[in-house]
Amino acid sequence: MSAVTATDRNAKATAGATEREPVLEIRDLSIVYSGDVKAVDHVDLSLAPGETVGLAGESGSGKSTLALGMCRLLRPPAVITSGSVIYRGSRVAAGGVELLTQSSKELRKLRWREISIVFQSAMNALNPVLRIRDQLGDVLDAHLNLSSEERHQRLEYLVDIVGIPRDRLRSYPHELSGGMRQRVMIAMALAVDPEVVVMDEPTTALDVVVQREILAQIVELQNELHFGILFITHDLSLLLEIADRIAVMYAGKLVEVGNAEQIHNQPAHPYTQGLLASFPSVHGARKELAGIPGTPPDLSALPPGCPFVPRCRFATDDCRGVDMNIRPVAGSEANHFTACPFVTFESSKSTTGEAPAAVAATSRRRT
Amino acid sequence: MSTRPTPPEAVDATGLSAAPKQADAEVIPAAAARGPLVLEARALAKDFRLSQGLHRETLSAVRGVSLGLYQSAVVALVGESGSGKSTVARMLAGQERPTAGQILLDGNEVQPAQHSQFRAYKGSVQMVFQDPFASLNAVHTVRYALKRPVRLHQRAKGKEAIAAELTRLCERVRLTPPEQFLAKYPHELSGGQRQRVAIARALAARPRVLLADEPVSMLDVSIRLEVLDLLDELRSQFQLAVLYVTHDIASARYFADDTLVMYAGELVERGPSEDVTQQPAHPYTQLLVASAPDPDNLAGELKPVSGEVRRAGSALSSTIGCRFAPRCPLAEDRCRAQSPPLLPVNPQRAAACWRLDVAAPDLLNQTQTEREAIKI
Numbered sequence: 001m002s003a004v005t006a007t008d009r010n011a012k013a014t015a016g017a018t019e020r021e022p023v024l025e026i027r028d029l030s031i032v033y034s035g036d037v038k039a040v041d042h043v044d045l046s047l048a049p050g051e052t053v054g055l056a057g058e059s060g061s062g063k064s065t066l067a068l069g070m071c072r073l074l075r076p077p078a079v080i081t082s083g084s085v086i087y088r089g090s091r092v093a094a095g096g097v098e099l100l101t102q103s104s105k106e107l108r109k110l111r112w113r114e115i116s117i118v119f120q121s122a123m124n125a126l127n128p129v130l131r132i133r134d135q136l137g138d139v140l141d142a143h144l145n146l147s148s149e150e151r152h153q154r155l156e157y158l159v160d161i162v163g164i165p166r167d168r169l170r171s172y173p174h175e176l177s178g179g180m181r182q183r184v185m186i187a188m189a190l191a192v193d194p195e196v197v198v199m200d201e202p203t204t205a206l207d208v209v210v211q212r213e214i215l216a217q218i219v220e221l222q223n224e225l226h227f228g229i230l231f232i233t234h235d236l237s238l239l240l241e242i243a244d245r246i247a248v249m250y251a252g253k254l255v256e257v258g259n260a261e262q263i264h265n266q267p268a269h270p271y272t273q274g275l276l277a278s279f280p281s282v283h284g285a286r287k288e289l290a291g292i293p294g295t296p297p298d299l300s301a302l303p304p305g306c307p308f309v310p311r312c313r314f315a316t317d318d319c320r321g322v323d324m325n326i327r328p329v330a331g332s333e334a335n336h337f338t339a340c341p342f343v344t345f346e347s348s349k350s351t352t353g354e355a356p357a358a359v360a361a362t363s364r365r366r367t
Numbered sequence: 368m369s370t371r372p373t374p375p376e377a378v379d380a381t382g383l384s385a386a387p388k389q390a391d392a393e394v395i396p397a398a399a400a401r402g403p404l405v406l407e408a409r410a411l412a413k414d415f416r417l418s419q420g421l422h423r424e425t426l427s428a429v430r431g432v433s434l435g436l437y438q439s440a441v442v443a444l445v446g447e448s449g450s451g452k453s454t455v456a457r458m459l460a461g462q463e464r465p466t467a468g469q470i471l472l473d474g475n476e477v478q479p480a481q482h483s484q485f486r487a488y489k490g491s492v493q494m495v496f497q498d499p500f501a502s503l504n505a506v507h508t509v510r511y512a513l514k515r516p517v518r519l520h521q522r523a524k525g526k527e528a529i530a531a532e533l534t535r536l537c538e539r540v541r542l543t544p545p546e547q548f549l550a551k552y553p554h555e556l557s558g559g560q561r562q563r564v565a566i567a568r569a570l571a572a573r574p575r576v577l578l579a580d581e582p583v584s585m586l587d588v589s590i591r592l593e594v595l596d597l598l599d600e601l602r603s604q605f606q607l608a609v610l611y612v613t614h615d616i617a618s619a620r621y622f623a624d625d626t627l628v629m630y631a632g633e634l635v636e637r638g639p640s641e642d643v644t645q646q647p648a649h650p651y652t653q654l655l656v657a658s659a660p661d662p663d664n665l666a667g668e669l670k671p672v673s674g675e676v677r678r679a680g681s682a683l684s685s686t687i688g689c690r691f692a693p694r695c696p697l698a699e700d701r702c703r704a705q706s707p708p709l710l711p712v713n714p715q716r717a718a719a720c721w722r723l724d725v726a727a728p729d730l731l732n733q734t735q736t737e738r739e740a741i742k743i
Contacts, residue, residue: 058587059558207447207614212658234588237662260665278588282617282644282659289621291592295557 021088022046023228024070024115024196025096029083031062031069037300039065039078041252042325047196050226054243054260056236056275060296062252063232067198071115072099072107089114089195113143116189118182120201125185126173132159132184133169139191158187161221179210186214190221198230203238215242236275240264245335248272251297251307253324258336268329268338270312306340318342391433391709392717397639398624402438404474405608406459406492406576409433411468413454428454429632431468436576436608441599443611443623443640445655451632456580456612460494461485490520493569497581499561503553509564510549513537516571532571539604540567540597559590563597570601577602580612595622616652617659620644628652631690634709638716648718648727651691689721697722 024047031040039062047053057063068074070085080100087110088096097110119125127135136155140146146154156166162183173181182202189197199218203211219242222229231243239246239260246263248256248271256269267273274292281287294311303309305320312319319342326337413429429451436442446452457463459470461479469476472491479488496502503512513533523529537545540563553561562582569577579598583591599622602609611623619626619640626640628649636649647653689707692698701721709717712727713734720726 058589208616208658209447209654235660236588237660240662241660241664264662264665275589276662278592279662280617280621281662282620282656283661284663286621286641289592291596292589293593295559295590296587 021048023049023088024230025086025088026066026070027084027086029066029069029085030081031065031074032079032081033299034077038252038302039299040069042082043249043252043254044326045247045254045257047228047230049195049228050222051245052222052229052231052243054239054246055230055232055249056234056239056246057249058234058296060299061249062299063249064200065252066249067117067200067230067232070099071111071117071198072102073117087114087196091195109143112139112189112194113192114194115196115198116192116194117198117200118185118189118202120204126181128173130172131169132171132173132176136169136184136188136191139188143192154191158191159184161190161224162187162217178206179214182206182210182214183217186218186221190225190227193225194227196228196230198232200232201234202231204233204235218242235279236263237279237281248275251302252299253307253339254326254337255308255324255340256338257326258329258332258338262329262333262336266329266332266336268332268336269308269340270314271308272338274311314342316342389708391431391634391719392711394637394709394711394717395714396435396437396442396625396637397715398435398437398440398442401440401624402606402608404435405438405472406436407434407471407474408455408459409469409471411455411458411470412466413451413458413463414466427632429458432629432632432634433468434610434627434634434637436610438575438608439603439606440625441602441609441611441623443613443619443626444629445613445616445619445626446629447614447655449631450629452612452614452629453580455629456494456578456610459576459610460492460578461488462494486519489574490572491574492576492578493572493574494578494580495562495565495569495582498585499558499565500553500585502565503561505553507552508549509537509542509551509553509556512564512568513549513571516568520572536567536571539570539601540564542567557590558586559594562586562594566594566597566601570605573605574607576608576610578610578612581614582611583618584614591618598622615659616644616655628655633690633719635691635720636716636718637709638712642716646727646730648712648716648723648730649691649720650695650697650722650726652718653726654694689719697725 026043026045029040029043030038033039043066045053055063055066065074065078069078069080074080083100085099086096087099091114099110102110133155136158137151140151140154155169159166159169164180164183164187168176168180176184186202203214206214218229231239233239240263243260245257245259247254248269250271256263256267256272263272267276271292274290277290278292280289292311297307297310303320305322306312306324309315309319322341324339326339327341328334329336329338411429411432412427414425414427417424417426432455434442444452444455454463458465464480470479471477472488477488478484479492510533513536514529517523517529517532521532523532533549534545537543537548542548542560542563556564582598583594586594595618598609601607611619613619616626623640625637626643627634628636628643628651630651636643636647636652643652644656647656688703688705689695689698692702695702699722707719707721709719710723711717712723712730724731
């Protein structure tokens, strides 16, 4: 195998853009901890090439479990009980690869080369006793067969694209600031040109200004290299800005999926509506903040039906019997799904009059 | 400009005195409208010793910070990590000894870090910490955590009096039913509930000042608002003077009367929260506001920001000139040579920047027009 340059795939990405078959498709995935805690419950989610899908949810909602499970990185007591995860990269066989049935040897080849992860805490994810050069080099050695000259060039290219001075290759992680370390993590995730990058709260531990710089960098790199991003965060305000599509997760279930405009202008599920009214913004006029009463549910003792019932202001007795499969939102655009069959209709009906124009585009491409 | 004598400057370990600095401009805080001054810091400074011996190095984490906390009002202290905002809170709480400067409670100078004054001071000034997972003792129940301050500070005697007070405390922070929560251990509670216990523990001393160091940053987004609302309710109910330390300038906008912005150990801007966040004057505040996520910006175009974070004390040479100068797009020679004091923007606002005429021309013009209007 040799390094695939970005331009190679550019051509492929534009050629395949017409049908946009998902590069990653999660179907009916369920993950259970020690038998009775349903951390991920029948989740369907797909990621198109070069798309950014945001996965929003509070701690304990199962968003990280979903990402790790999808990459087969979970350890017991977590067990994947159902579902399939199909990866259709340009370097694998035409029909795609079922990740959940791969042997560990096969998985080793796919991991990082095809799907890489940027973890939240760069402090813990980097090896403190290895220089940056050696850690990045390890990734190259594991997947590519490069001459020492090529290897050196690739290392310099990698630190260049994330904006780290080249002499920092000699540094140890502790010699770098938090933002720098996170950039190293991003460089490492992009080292062998994967087509899917999972970012698990990549900027949560950073200051706002640094967070902004890194996000801008990620967006820029994505425009150049066309990898798909699954961006996991609890910060919905951030996702609205950077994600094409957003999936909102609550108690292990997806409660709403839609593009950023739909989520912002016509949130269907009461939980999404609550989240949107929870964070203060420094921009724009002052708005009334409502928040969400109550506390996140205990996953080991979920009530029947909708898990949001105890905190939902629209809840009725019918909600306890509702089946939590997501379905298209009545009265909204295509590709807008929610798990709530009741309030959805009401709320979308009430807001369609105000902002129908904003939801015209189904996929937002950045220029 | 004010003709007040300059306060004595902290001398750093290299023996070089920082360049003589003009006095900070006096402003009338919006918080002062809520009630009388309770706790005041005057020119607080803190140096941390990094190494000992011949080459003694110090890090000046906080320099010349003055602020006032007023009854029934919230003052926010905003800054990035390493800006010294928590150190200011810790000095006010008596957990760090200031290197220079004064702390005044009701106009009387106090030394909260001094052993003999510590407990009495704690009766008036309490702190809520960032991490509710670490600030509660894991091997004791909620009852234990709340009982001690009730006994120490309220001098409550008798089982019934204490039990009644514990129930009242739990109800105030909405941990109901109290009996159930009092018997629980911290690991049985969610993050939001733990932070409520921490707030109840602070209230148990019946303080007049509450120092909240990032009270919600460890909590989930959906829980944050509730805890902030609770703090706001307690503020008005008990007429608490609150210092809200945060890195999130958006929450300061909604929660605080005044916002003070810190950068590398110094105050760079102060004024009413709405004004500071909507029309920031200092280039750093402008950067901070521009970097905050804008959920209404759906175009997906991220506004670029520039500059690498410069830590306080990253260079000793930073004692000369404006500490923001290396990142500032407007920096000129004067900025690198002379440290700017807080200069008046309008009667309520001040910003430490030599180039305010370029950084915030509209604001200055506005003030000018207002002044002329008053003269006429």
